[in-house]
Amino acid sequence: MGAFFIQPLITAALVLVLTAPISGLVLDGYRFDLHWQPPLWLALAAFFIHVGLILIRRLLRPGQKAPPQQNSRQIHPTVLRTATILLPLLGLLLPFFLGKYWLTVAILALIYVLLALGLNIVVGLAGMLDLGFVAFYAVGAYGYALGQEYLGLGFWAALPLGASLAAGLGMILGFPVLRMHGDYLAIVTLGFGEIIRLILNNWVSFTGGPNGMRVDSPTLLGLEFSRRAKEGNVPFHEFLGIDYSSNHRHIFIYLILFLVVLATLSLVTRLKHMPLGRSWEALREDEIACRSLGINHVTVKLSAFALGAMIGGIGGVFFAASQGFVNPTSFTFFESALILAIVVLGGLGSIPGVIIAAIVITVLPELLRDFSDYRVLVFGLAMVCMMIWRPKGLVQNRRPVFQRRSA
Template identity: 45%
Template sequence: MNDSTNRNPLARARDGYSSFLDSLRDRWATAPRWVRWVVYLLLIVVAIILPADGIGSFMSPYTDWPTLLFFPIGGYILLAIGLNVVVGQAGLLDLGYVAFFAIGGYGMAMLGTKAGLDFWEILVLGVLLSAGSGILLGAPTLRLRGDYLAIVTLGFGEIVRITANNWNYIGGPNGIGGIPHPPTLTEWTIPDNGLFDAIGIGGVQPFKYGALDGKPYYYLMLFLIVLAIIFAKRLENSRVGRAWASIREDEDAAELMGVPTFKFKLAAFAIGAAIGGASGVVYASQAVSIIPTNFPFILSATILAAVVLGGSGNLPGVMLGAFLVAWIPERIRGLQEYRVLVFGGVLVLLMVFRPEGLWPSRRRKAELAEGEGGMGSMGAEVGGPVTVGAGEGAE
């Protein structure tokens, strides 16, 4: 009893938070199937009503809330889901993830303005183009590990940005303007009978896309996020997900056990790139014009910070981290020049409080406690907090 009372408040708060998460996981693991479906439906309902003005007045007093929900919040969440496949599940450190976001964005711009293709056609082509870029990057580089792989991916991200900046065919530093919006359903394949014009959510017609209203784009991004969650979770619980976990924990041991590590790492790169490309396509369709400076290295670093902050390898945690990283700077915009300083301080405090992330999976938490970060040699240098003392164990 004396040991627990003598511990500092931060350690007690951290232990209490960990116990709460563990009990929540235990209840979820034993919950009936119908309870899970009810929770899923409630979460979708909350996501649908989230752009309401009453919520926005508190969540974003300085920025248009629906537009903020679309990007950066929705965009960061979708990008974090894709990067989590690479970093959190396969354990590959990617510092150039913004390249795939840029490829999707420029694909939307080029195919929409020069080829005149429909948004939905471009979305499919953008996903395939980004996945192919992931394979093109991964094929010669994925035999590298740790910091060497990180340097190569960092270089790839800069190559894509600099190429876009210097290639006049795609606008050079001026970028591409006049990017078409997604068509409404009445403009696509369904005759205009007034049915979809009458459908609205909170006074908004979610099937009409324009330049000023961010809500329809938010619902489009939400649709893609739900698809990405289903896809990522099914992969995580499949043979592919188990192979990624074995590679993340010990690639040499996985290879000795017969796991074709190169093939599965290449698949992780392609899938993560495809999700990033989809986010780029939707972002460009709302932005109307894009320029190379829309895709800086700091965006890759920010998404990686979101994955680590939320809990690398755990999808709900990754989404929570992306939400916080995107929302906090906008919520404190009133602080003006001190905004970035306060935001950095908040991130430092959160990582001091939870070095393994706000909501890590139990497996990833155990890896960090053993000193293996699951990112090759770089991750192995990062250990989780270990408390030593009578009656105390590792967190």
């Protein structure tokens, strides 16, 4: 029993030493105030966490490791089929039951699903670590804002424009980085993301700099979703003869976005089983082998970059439309890290995992908003614990295996 507590005690002592200066001696100008409680609490917490961990380990040991549950985990095909029909329907009906606040959160969650699907192609399928994905997101968002400002484009024109701009940029970025591997690629993409953000912030006369730009919301066949429409137009609510509600606009954005997400989903799922998707995954596993087998690594890598970027750009257009305002601070490195976290937490390459993770990562901080001070701390802790608990992500990517039928 004594040995049981020795390790946790050592941990507690360590935590005490670690936290004593930072949380115990609080700076006040050039002097300090002594707060002896916080380090003690933290040490106590560390002690109990360690004891808990040991207990869990002891409890698990007798049963050894749970046997591989591959077979029992396989979802029944009928369940799967009903789910693929029911879930989209549920998703389509959802906005009508949400208040405005949760509606905006839901839109944001869908945008992150889109972004994560895009990055998943680059990182998850093609295996290229991209830390500057936010650049394409920014290009999409600013493509809409600038297109509206200088060319008078509406949402529907901006959608293909933003997508193709981002895809083009993805190609341009793709060329020089083809030679690089792994983390050199990561830092170049990071640098690229920062360059885009800094230019957007510094080029005040063109992009409005830090003041950002205003963006109109999308229209439905020329109907506007505002209280009063611009000259010559009829607002949506007058056209239908219903009362004005600012929710209409959000519901509308949600619905288009949801359809776009569905389309992207089916595209990505199909691609995974098509030659292009297979060659992405093959290239990720072994580039040299692929090249010796005659796969053109340039086109394969560039297509992954361009496609991922295009999806990111579409996400950006929707972001601009739903916010009604774009500003460079929305496109910092932290955003890239967040999207990457979604992809990794969801399980690299796994599409359902990525969707779940995107929803969790956008909704969790909003749920935590009531604990405003501890919000980001808890979020970071959750990220660390998730990774330690399931290092391969929420849903592990199972590759299609060809099995010989046993008689």
